[in-house]
Amino acid sequence: MIKNTQPTLHTCLSPALLQLFDLSNSIVVIIDVLRATSTIATALYNGAKAIVPVDSVADCIRIGKQIEAITAGERDGQVAEGLQYGNSPFEYPAEFITGKTLVLTTTNGTKLLHMALDKGAPEVITGSFPNLSAVTNYLLQQQKNVVLACAAWKDKINIEDTLFAGAVINTIKNDFSLNCDSSQIALTLYNCAKPDLYEFMKAHDASHYHRLTNFGLEKDIRFCLTADGSPVLPMYRDGKLVKHM
């Protein structure tokens, strides 16, 4: 059979723009590079059983008690009050996280995930540089419509999530129909930045770069901008993000 049309690829650069996109027939990739989706990939790669993404700190505490799980998350880049752990991938090494469930809430990423589900997304995965190839391989294999959904920072577009969208597009663009200026902008940005993503963030005064370096998190940023350190595909199933096999 001759394939007449390629699946579409769109990029949504802020949760405040999500209503412009049709998610009903798409794989939605939730992108929160610094640091929610990087931490999700890393915890699962290191053996976490599942990650339960929740909207609020209160829900995180309540559900954590109910299922006897680790509670983790941040608000405004720091561990939220009442939670046990933060949003750094380095908090979840294999010796700590293997076999455990993490209940996670973050300022932007977990909220966007729930927005996408509420908008009828049939399939939600999470993307970050640590699991870049796992994401692109899966999208190439599925050949379904894709929406790359950036978590941004309190609805303000950010450089790092846009860069990750560009990195995905750079790899898969020949297999998708790209009628989306935001995707072209993300791709152009990535191509400028790819010689050294960290230096690009620094040189371009990325607001989140400054927010996190003020907390002494350069190591986190470097890890979160490096491809394929946690090669795993987190997929949302029955209220949880689990490793796709």
Add this chain to the structure above:
Amino acid sequence: MIKNTQPTLHTCLSPALLQLFDLSNSIVVIIDVLRATSTIATALYNGAKAIVPVDSVADCIRIGKQIEAITAGERDGQVAEGLQYGNSPFEYPAEFITGKTLVLTTTNGTKLLHMALDKGAPEVITGSFPNLSAVTNYLLQQQKNVVLACAAWKDKINIEDTLFAGAVINTIKNDFSLNCDSSQIALTLYNCAKPDLYEFMKAHDASHYHRLTNFGLEKDIRFCLTADGSPVLPMYRDGKLVKHM
């Protein structure tokens, strides 16, 4: 006196993000490169007395009758039904437009202008490549906070408005504090595109480029991407855009 702080510069890439920005103490630059703000600059440069931007086609017709002005505008890139003229800068040469008032409604640009006013913007000007230097000279001279507000296409971010924001930033960045990732993204995009903006639009499948070339408007696009063909500063005063002296 030592100047401690520079004024801020922010870029809003879609009207759907406008609520994230504080307009109350800023000059807001409305940007609708293809073609509303290019046409506004050109009509004023060619001698139009004023341009009355209105939201709806119905208002355009009503006000046009009341003040005996020319009615013009588009919906979805074509002359709107009931209006006399369209949204092309070439429809407004000096021999036609001198001394006349134009009532204009467009899909995105005039709507955004009213959103900015409703949000309390104390000073609104319009920007486009044909009046790029007039805009940057004014902003450098005023040294007030600036919000570059892109009209986009039905809230979807577009390449051409982002490019114009980048062109403005490229010229004025040293005089402003840029703590805004969208501004950095726009600047990076512009620096990639500036060797040939038209070719960049074409090569990157800009959705509006395709929309307009389907209507045979290559000439319009080339004009709208060329700097300083209509060197004038449109400024909103008492319900009208007039030439700033």
